[in-house]
Amino acid sequence: MIWKEKYKIGIPAIDRQHEELFRRVADFVQAIRQEGRWEEKIDKVKDTMAFLQEYVVTHFNYEEKYQQKLGYPDWEEHRKIHEAFKADVQNMAQEFAAAGYHEDAVQKLAGKLLAWLINHVVAADQKMAQYVTEQGLEKI
Template sequence: MIWKEKYKIGIPTIDKQHEELFNRVADFVQAIRQEGRWEEKIEKVKDTMVFLQEYVVTHFDYEEQYQQTLGYPDCEEHHNIHEAFKADIQSAAKEFADAGYHEQAVQILAGRLLAWLINHVVATDHKMAQYVTEQGLKI
């Protein structure tokens, strides 16, 4: 499990969504790195891609609506970061569907997912939480 308490931003719904994302990505990484035939792992890759394509939209929409409610000044920048990530996931899903689920490409994606998720939550989302605190806003 890669979720850590230090990743919490103090906004319960968003923290819960983040934890779900971390857990699913961690399960994905663990599944593809275990011993066994690659062909047996492809279903986990497919399931994870479907989950990401659906869940990040739900999560990002919630987070962006929350930011708009707060009048968060970096809302547009945050939205653009989200859009770039969604495009990356869509591109990877299309690449895998078109070219096959090659192990090396999936391993690279797994590393990118982990790095993006940790960096985004620790830097970008914590910045939003800091704004909430500084403004004395209710969570």
């Protein structure tokens, strides 16, 4: 599992969602790196892409509504980061479906997902959590 306690931002509902995202991406990475025929791993790739397309949207919408409710001053910038990631996931899913699920491209995706999740949670989401703490706002 790639989830670490240090990734918690101190907002329980969002931490639970982040942990689920990390768990699913970790399962994906483990599945594609295991021994075995690539053809047998394609279902896991498809499942993960479907999950990301759905869950990332749900999580980002939740996080953005929370930020708006709190009057978080950087919510629009945060939303743009989310939109770019959603577009990346959508584009990757379409590319994989059109061109086939080539192992090299999927391995690249796995690294990109891990890096993006860690960097986003450690930087942007921690910044939001710091604002919530400094302002004494409700941690849902």
